[in-house]
Amino acid sequence: MKKSIFLLGFLMACASTPIIQPTTEISAKQSQLSGNLFFAAAASLERATLEIGRVFTQIHPNVHIDFTHASSGAIQSQIEEGAPIDIFMSASPNQTNSLYANVFLYSTPINVVRNELVLISPINLDESIRPTGFADVHTSGVELVAIGDPDSVPAGNFARQIFEYHGNVEEILNISTFGTNVTQVLDWVATGNAPVGVVFMTDAISRQEDVQIIEIAQPHMHDPAINPVAIVADTNDIELARAFVEFLFSDIAMSIFERYGFSPYQ
C-alpha cells in the first residue's frame, strides 16, 4: 500500500516535470545565482514584469526580487536621488536616455518591447458624447480627458504628442486631468469617472470588461512607445542584474510580454 502511494507520487512528479524542465535546462548554468534584486518598472509594465520576476525566481530559488511600480518619471527622479534600484524598465526611452546621459546607468539602455497608445472610454459611455477618435475629442461634448501627467508619465507625453499631431492639444490640455501614472488614468476611465482617456494598449486590454478602445494611435503620430531596460550604475550585484536583463529577452519572458499585449522590439 505504502509502495503504491509512493509510486503514484513518483508518477505524478514525472507527469508534472515536462512543464518545468525546459526552463530548468535553459538556465542550468545559472542555477547558482543568488542574491537580491531591486527592480523598478513603469506602471504599465506592472503585471507582465511581476509574472516574469516570478518565473525567474522559480528558476533561481536563491534569488529574491523586490519590485516597485510607478510612473517612469517618478522612478527616474528616485534613481537620480540614489534610490537603491538595480534595474529600471521604462515606458519610454526618454527617462532611460536622460539617466544615461547623466551617468546614472551602468550600460546603455536596451529596447525590449513595444507598446501602442489608445483612446479609451468607459464601456457604457453615452453615445451622444462619444468621440470617434483623437481628432474630435474636444468637439464631441466630453468635458474631461484623463491623461498621464505629460511631464512625468510617458503615456501622457505620448498623448500630448498625438493631440499635437491632430492640432487640438491646447483644447485637450485645458480639460485634462493628469494621472500620476498610467494605471490611475485607466482606473479613472474604467470606473466611469472620466469619459475618455489615453493609455497604452496593454492597459486597455487589462480592463477590457470596463473600457472600450475608440482609436489606436498610428505610429507616426507619436515617438515610438518603446520599453527599454537598463542596469543602474550603483547596482550591488552586476552579475545578477545582467542575468535578469538577459532573461527579459528569453522566449519565456517574451511570451509573457506578448500575452499582456506587448510586441517584441526586434
Next chain:
Amino acid sequence: MIDTNIDFRPFFISLQVASISVVLTFVLGLFAANYVYKLNFGKGIIDTLFTLPMILPPTVSGAYLLMFFGRNTGIGKLLENFGIQIVFTRIGAVIAAIFVGFPLMYRATRGAFEQIDENIINAAKTLGISNTKIFWTIKIPMAKGGIIAGVVLAFSRALGEFGATIMLAGNIPGRTQTMSIAVFSAINAGNRAVANTWTIILTAISFIILIVMNRFSYKKR
C-alpha cells in the same frame, strides 16, 4: 535653486479650497462636538466614527469618497442628475478637505466643551437662560481656545491634503491642482526648481500657522 516664474494658480486653489472647507468644517465640527459631548448613550461609537477620518490612510479616505461621490456609484450618480459633479471638480477637493479636517475640529472643540465646569452651565439653567443662549454666550466663549485650535488644525490639514484629493478631485492644472499636488507633480517630472519653490511656500505657510496658533495659546494664560 528656485523658480519664481511658476504657475501660481495652485496657491490660490489651495487657499480657496482650505478657506471654504474650514468654514464648513467649523460649523459641522462645532455642532457635532456639542451633540456628542452631551450624549449618554452610544457616545463611544459616534465618537469613533467622527474621529475615524483622522486615523484612516488618506488613500482609504479617497477610496470611500470615490465610492460615495463617484459618477457611477452612490450619491455621485444622484447629484449628476441635478447637474452637480463632484469628481474632478473643486467641490470634490473641498469635500476631501472637509472629510479629513472635520475630526480635528470636532475633537478639539469637544475637548474644550468637556473642560467647562458643569456648575456654571447648571447655574445658568437655574437662572432660566435658554439652551441656545447658554451655547452662544457661555459654552462658545469658554471653549474659545479649543475652537480656535480646531479651526487652525483643520485649515492646515485642508491645505496639506493630498491623497484623498488627488483621488476624488484629480490633478487638473488651474482647476484642482493644489499646492501639495503641484509639489508631487514637479518632483515626478524632475522639475526641482518648481518643487523647491512650492516646498518653501508651503513650509512658510505652515510656519506662520504655528506662530499664530502659539500666539493664541499663550494669550490664554
